[in-house]
Amino acid sequence: MDAPVADAPPPARDDARGLAWHGRMTAGVGRGLVRVRVRRGPDEVRARAPVVVGSWGVHVDTRSLGEGVAHITFEAFDGLGRAAQPVDTWVRIDRTPPTAVVEAPPQASGRFPVVVAFSEPVQALRARHLDVDGGVATHVDGDGAVYVVDVVPDRNADDVRVAVDVGVVRDAAGHANARSDVVTVVHDPPRWTRLVDGVPTRWVARAALR
Numbered sequence: 001m002d003a004p005v006a007d008a009p010p011p012a013r014d015d016a017r018g019l020a021w022h023g024r025m026t027a028g029v030g031r032g033l034v035r036v037r038v039r040r041g042p043d044e045v046r047a048r049a050p051v052v053v054g055s056w057g058v059h060v061d062t063r064s065l066g067e068g069v070a071h072i073t074f075e076a077f078d079g080l081g082r083a084a085q086p087v088d089t090w091v092r093i094d095r096t097p098p099t100a101v102v103e104a105p106p107q108a109s110g111r112f113p114v115v116v117a118f119s120e121p122v123q124a125l126r127a128r129h130l131d132v133d134g135g136v137a138t139h140v141d142g143d144g145a146v147y148v149v150d151v152v153p154d155r156n157a158d159d160v161r162v163a164v165d166v167g168v169v170r171d172a173a174g175h176a177n178a179r180s181d182v183v184t185v186v187h188d189p190p191r192w193t194r195l196v197d198g199v200p201t202r203w204v205a206r207a208a209l210r
Helices: none
Strands: 011-013 019-024 032-040 043-051 055-060 068-077 087-094 100-103 112-118 130-133 135-143 146-153 159-164 183-187
Touching: 019 032, 019 068, 032 055, 100 159, 130 135, 130 146, 135 159, 146 159, 146 183
Parallel strands: 011 087
Antiparallel strands: 019 055, 032 043, 032 068, 043 055, 068 087, 100 112, 112 146, 130 159, 135 146, 159 183
16 A cells, blocks of 8 residues: 655644545455554544545544644555555644734834734735735745735825734645734824025015105
8 A cells, every 4th residue: 555654744634524545555356444543642543444446545533632743554454354564654733723923113104014923834925915904015025934024104094004814824734824913003104394495585675766
């Protein structure tokens, strides 16, 4: 039987029904059987499924196991009861959507940076993923779990409110992010000063001749 062995446990999302695997028995006679055992610490769950035309698929209800790295053992038997070499691998059970903390300066008179820190690495954040009231998000820098976003306030805005929208990025297990809290930045636009070049105007009064 074929099954990948991971050096670093990949994340697995099991918050709906559990985990599922699919594979193919590459040799054997007749209708076979596949058994799967999932262990997380002292707890474990098991499942089995018949092999039909060489292919197999097993669903394991792992919702009773805690989050974290789980050890998976696959065993296969053909129709004569002959066992294939067991295969071991690992996954990281992940049920938690990523959350985001947004930080920004309390006050700004122009363009200002916003730091977005997620609870775990997510796919690339884009400027359009931010909900900005009173301004616009422009350039985004960073990757993984931490990003820095430039925000430009609207000229007439009294303040700028920034948040990360819900469901705009996903973690490696496929969970969409939760909406972040809103941060408010007081907009203090620069004061315009009227400058006059040259010598100030001089008024000259003349008396009328009689």
